Amino acid sequence: xxxxxxxxxxxxxxxxxxxxxxxxxxxxxxxxxxxxxxxxxxxxxxxxxxxxxxxxxxxxxxxxxxxxxxxxxxxxxxxxxxxxxxxxxxxxxxxxxxxxxxxxxxxxxxxxxxxxxxxxxxxxxxxxxxxxxxxxxxxxxxxxxxxxxxxxxxxxxxxxxxxxxxxxxxxxxxxxxxxxxxxxxxxxxxxxxxxxxx
Numbered sequence: 001x002x003x004x005x006x007x008x009x010x011x012x013x014x015x016x017x018x019x020x021x022x023x024x025x026x027x028x029x030x031x032x033x034x035x036x037x038x039x040x041x042x043x044x045x046x047x048x049x050x051x052x053x054x055x056x057x058x059x060x061x062x063x064x065x066x067x068x069x070x071x072x073x074x075x076x077x078x079x080x081x082x083x084x085x086x087x088x089x090x091x092x093x094x095x096x097x098x099x100x101x102x103x104x105x106x107x108x109x110x111x112x113x114x115x116x117x118x119x120x121x122x123x124x125x126x127x128x129x130x131x132x133x134x135x136x137x138x139x140x141x142x143x144x145x146x147x148x149x150x151x152x153x154x155x156x157x158x159x160x161x162x163x164x165x166x167x168x169x170x171x172x173x174x175x176x177x178x179x180x181x182x183x184x185x186x187x188x189x190x191x192x193x194x195x196x197x198x
């Protein structure tokens with residue numbers, strides 16, 4: 001039985017066997033000794049996405065330390081509200097911070113992102129003009145998540161993106177990616193995409 005550790009663009013934690021291309025955490029431990037989740041879904045405002053392998057470190061997933069979470073790709077991590085880790089993804093984190101409005105300091109970014117990603121305990125979404133969304137933005141349409149890429153919308157699944165659909169124009173849409181991350185993408189940050197994105 002897979003652990004409930006795959007993060008969807010809606011910020012939900014899923015128990016699916018599919019593997020991701022990045023890992024991360026939400027600031028600490030969320031699981032119990034029996035390797036199941038408790039009621040809380042974050043331990044602090046520091047939600048990060050990390051490399052799967054770093055400096056040869058070996059971890060027991062959902063062991064004695066923080067709760068490891070996994071993402072299809074960085075586009076998914078951004079939609080859920082996770083920024084790049086400064087330790088293992090230093091170059092990406094510095095590029096992200098340089099494009100972040102007001103302050104590139106980790107604590108300041110985390111405070112802004114925490115307000116943008118949550119409405120109480122629920123996922124906060126935002127309305128935006130679909131035509132104006134940058135590549136790497138994630139939207140919700142009829143209860144499903146889609147990534148914006150050029151003239152297409154890529155349907156998200158836990159194991160990869162499905163066949164692209166045309167990107168419609170001329171209307172507002174529910175956006176999963178927090179506004180500050182949309183701004184970073186609009187300013188030129190190039191997120192890591194799963195190979196299925198083409």
